[in-house]
Amino acid sequence: MDQIRAGWFSEISDLWPGQCFSLKVQEVLFHERSKYQDVLIVQTTNHGRALILDGIIQCTEFDEFSYQEMIAFLPLCAHPQPKRVLIVGGGDGGVAREVQKHPLVQEFVQVEIDEVVIEASKKYLPFMAEGFSSSKLILKVCDGFEYMKNHKNQFDVIITDSSDPVGPAVNLFTESYFKLLKEALKPNGIICSQSGTVWSDLDQVKDTLSNCKRHFPNVKYAMSSVPTYPNGQIGYLVASLEASRDLTSPSIRFGTKEVEEYGLRYYNADIHKASFVLPNFVDKLLFS
Structure with a gap:
């Protein structure tokens, strides 16, 4: 205040x-x-x-859809059969809103540590919290670390919708966290995590990708425009346990009909591919 x-x-x-x-x-x-x-x-x-x-x-409310759609559909559409999904964080309900739209998702579990965020979002952010009403959702108010320790080899896709690497979210950017993600995934699983902005957090982005690369053979970084985030840009770490999987091209392509049906305002198949095209200085530091 x-x-x-x-x-x-x-x-x-x-x-x-x-x-x-x-x-x-x-x-x-x-x-x-x-x-x-x-x-x-x-x-x-x-x-x-x-x-x-x-x-x-x-x-x-002005621009949340860019972030919610991208962090959800980049991994969901890169995976050929994303039947069971885990969301870590996302207490506002926005990622849940998008995940439940995917036609191949049969069930998704969301673990959020802060019940205050969930209840406040339900009351004051209903345009996002509508995700909590999905019949596909199992909502758990608990620590994501502890949940994954007890649920190994269970998920096709895991999405980490975290705040920035300070306070309660700091552990979601560490090597030990990516180890837990790996263990909770099925053999061909894919993860996607919020990974900061290259304009002011590039060293942090590099460190996060390095932590992920210790456990995942296939790691990529995508970007989208979100005007109210620092520098108007946010990044997404996308990684797969399947080394040969092309994460930059969607296995499942939404056509005009699906885009309209799902109410997508940012994500489409072309955006998916384009989001992985990085400025030279970013690509050089992260992948050279």
Whole structure:
């Protein structure tokens, strides 16, 4: 709350020094300190409703669909048979909203540690939290680490929708976490994790990919545009236990009919392929 001054919320963080993004606040809808983090939901004047955790913007109504669709459909469409899926995090319900759309997904489990985020999202972010009403969903309020330790070799796809590598999410970028992901996957499994921005977190992105490469033979990095994230860009680590799998080209292609039926506003087969085309300086540091 101390980041709202003169009617503006400003995202000030050591993760992106020397810069901040500000949203004009019309009304504070929810504010509570949970067991794990500070949870704030505001109504903004130009970006709809916004979820802010520990002073960092997680999503806004204006552009959340870009992130939710990409982190869900990059791995789901790269896998030929994504029948059983695990979502780690994603307490706002946005990833669940997208995962349940995929016609081959028969069941998905979501583990979210912070029940306050879930309940606040259901009340104040219904356009995202509608994912929680899916008949395909099994929702667990628990620690993702502990859940995966007890559920090995069970999932075709695991999606990690985490906040940035500070606070309760810091462990979701470590080598030990990728080891757990590997063990929880079926032999040809695919993962996708939120992996920061190359414009201010490139060293962190490199470290995260290095941690993943210790356990996965096939690791890629994709990007999409999200204006209210730092520098307007977010990255996705996509990795497979199948070394020969082409993650950059969808095994399952949605045509015009599917795009309309699923209400997709960002993701399509061409975007899938294009998102893995990296600027020279990024490709050189991450993959040379």
